[in-house]
Amino acid sequence: xxxxxxxxxxxxxxxxxxxxxxxxxxxxxxxxxxxxxxxxxxxxxxxxxxxxxxxxxxxxxxxxxxxxxxxxxxxxxxxxxxxxxxxxxxxxxxxxxxxxxxxxxxxxxxxx
Amino acid sequence: xxxxxxxxxxxxxxxxxxxxxxxxxxxxxxxxxxxxxxxxxxxxxxxxxxxxxxxxxxxxxxxxxxxxxxxxxxxxxxxxxxxxxxxxxxxxxxxxxxxxxxxxxxxxxxxxxxxxxxx
Numbered sequence: 001x002x003x004x005x006x007x008x009x010x011x012x013x014x015x016x017x018x019x020x021x022x023x024x025x026x027x028x029x030x031x032x033x034x035x036x037x038x039x040x041x042x043x044x045x046x047x048x049x050x051x052x053x054x055x056x057x058x059x060x061x062x063x064x065x066x067x068x069x070x071x072x073x074x075x076x077x078x079x080x081x082x083x084x085x086x087x088x089x090x091x092x093x094x095x096x097x098x099x100x101x102x103x104x105x106x107x108x109x110x111x112x
Numbered sequence: 113x114x115x116x117x118x119x120x121x122x123x124x125x126x127x128x129x130x131x132x133x134x135x136x137x138x139x140x141x142x143x144x145x146x147x148x149x150x151x152x153x154x155x156x157x158x159x160x161x162x163x164x165x166x167x168x169x170x171x172x173x174x175x176x177x178x179x180x181x182x183x184x185x186x187x188x189x190x191x192x193x194x195x196x197x198x199x200x201x202x203x204x205x206x207x208x209x210x211x212x213x214x215x216x217x218x219x220x221x222x223x224x225x226x227x228x229x230x231x
Contacts, residue, residue, distance in 0.1 A: 034215025051217035093215035101161040101216030
């Protein structure tokens with residue numbers, strides 16, 4: 001099972017909005033509403049930012065939003081702040097021969 | 113608040129077996145609402161889902177690791193464990209344990225432990 005496809009990098013200025021895509025197949029992103037997004041700062045464990053495509057865990061700012069269309073999920077960060085600079089990973093439940101989870105390759109978000 | 117802590121050797125020789133344990137505190141490992149997952153990250157690279165286990169010991173494994181992988185749970189100790197056999201340098205990574213609430217969404221993570229495979 002190949003990893004989900006994310007752009008390696010994205011950038012934006014403070015206050016702007018940035019959208020990161022995550023493309024899979026009908027067996028994963030397109031087939032289930034189990035897409036999650038994680039933020040990871042250097043040397044830290046990942047932090048769940050979005051789950052079930054568009055739900056935000058308690059404490060995550062509403063500047064972070066998620067959506068899905070077909071086999072592509074998206075994370076949008078609005079009102080960019082310096083602390084949003086981090087690596088972002090998507091993940092999806094997948095069922096082919098077996099049920100498991102796959103991650104995207106990650107996107108480095110730079111706040112200019 | 114739920115806390116997870118990984119433990120195990122930081123250095124494993126090639127062809128040997130990697131074993132890690134995750135201790136869960138501040139919550140019940142026996143809850144039917146969650147799975148317990150292992151995820152790893154090679155130095156400078158992305159995340160890779162290893163597998164997970166339910167409270168009643170049903171396992172879900174990454175197909176690429178399945179032949180070498182065992183995940184188990186010891187509810188009496190609030191621990192779950194990872195065993196990976198025949199390791200190579202490609203298994204060098206930071207290994208994280210996490211709580212999986214639904215479909216791979218993990219709101220709680222351990223701090224991670226670096227395991228290096230080297231002779």
